[in-house]
Amino acid sequence: MYLKSCKVLQEKIHKKNVYPFNIPSLQHLQELEFPTNVTFFVGENGSGKSTLLEAIADRCDFNTAGGGRQNSYEVHEAQSALGEFLRLSWLPKITNGFFLRSETFYQFASHIDLLESHPNKYAAxxxxxxxxxxxxxxxxxxxxxxxxxxxxxxxxEPEAALSPTRQLSLLKIMKDLEHEAQFIIATHSPILLGYPNATIYNFDCEPIEAIRYEETIHYIVTKRFLHAPEAIFAELFDEERES
Known part of the structure; x- marks a missing residue:
């Protein structure tokens, strides 16, 4: 393991009523530990999972618009306000890695195209x-x-561009790297969340808490839908008529 924990320096935050410090899951967060090589952040949109992941990327000196330490380019509003209030604990510290930010991946791809041309430009x-x-x-x-x-x-949210089959391919890649790499993933995918023995943190709770895969809303809703889609549709459409 490399990144052991992240700590929010709450005592240094003086404006907790403004974004991102007013996000409920982050308002009182003190420390989050990473006991396994794969950790998932789950929660509804706006729950703070991507905000914390971006802050970790910032403290790793990765480009918060996406990329690694060597990728320098600008994207509007890609800076992390939370990053300067975050402290990471390493054992040992590593500098190699990558931050995938799905919503700005197009800009990252353009950045690679604009790099000085050389034979290995697209090797990675x-x-x-x-x-x-x-x-x-x-x-x-x-x-x-x-x-x-x-x-x-x-x-x-790597699943944003991946079919279910490609998500399984990502799981295989993660498994192949389990003795060398550490993954922290914000996701809504019930497929990715099924990775064996991963730590799953629920950002819909205050404070953030670790939960089992079968306790995630992603698993519960998907299982229920696949088992009885007609019942789900009946509930949804009846609610629409009533409203």
Missing amino acids: FGGKSLHHQSHGESFLSLFMNRFKGKAIYLLD
Whole structure:
């Protein structure tokens, strides 16, 4: 393991009524530990999981718009306000890794295209421009070619571009790297969340708490829908008529 925990310096935050410090899950967060090599952040949109992941990326000196330490480019509002109030505890500390920010991946791909041309320009991305691959193919090319060795990988909703089959491919990549790499992933995917023996933190709770896979709303809703979709539709459509 590399990143052991992150600590929020609450005593240094003086304006807790403004974003992102007013997010309920983060308002009183003191410390979060990472006891396994795979950790998931789950919660509804706006629950703070991506905000914390971005702050961790900031403290790792990764580009908060997406990329690693060597990727320098600008994206509007890609800075992390929480980052300066976060302290990371390492054992040992590593500098290699990558932050995948799904919503700005297009800009990251453009950044790679604009780099000075050389023979190995696209070596970490399947040998060709990410813009010359489908969205899902570009994500998978990144995972297959860039992810290797001792590193920490921070992924913000990687399932956004991945089919269910490609999500399984990502799980296989993670498994192949389990003795070398650490993953922290913010996700809504019940497939990814099924990774064996992962730590899952629920950001819909105050304070944030670890839960089992079967306790996640993602698992519960998906299982219920697959078992009885007609019942789900009946509830949804009856509610619409009543409203």
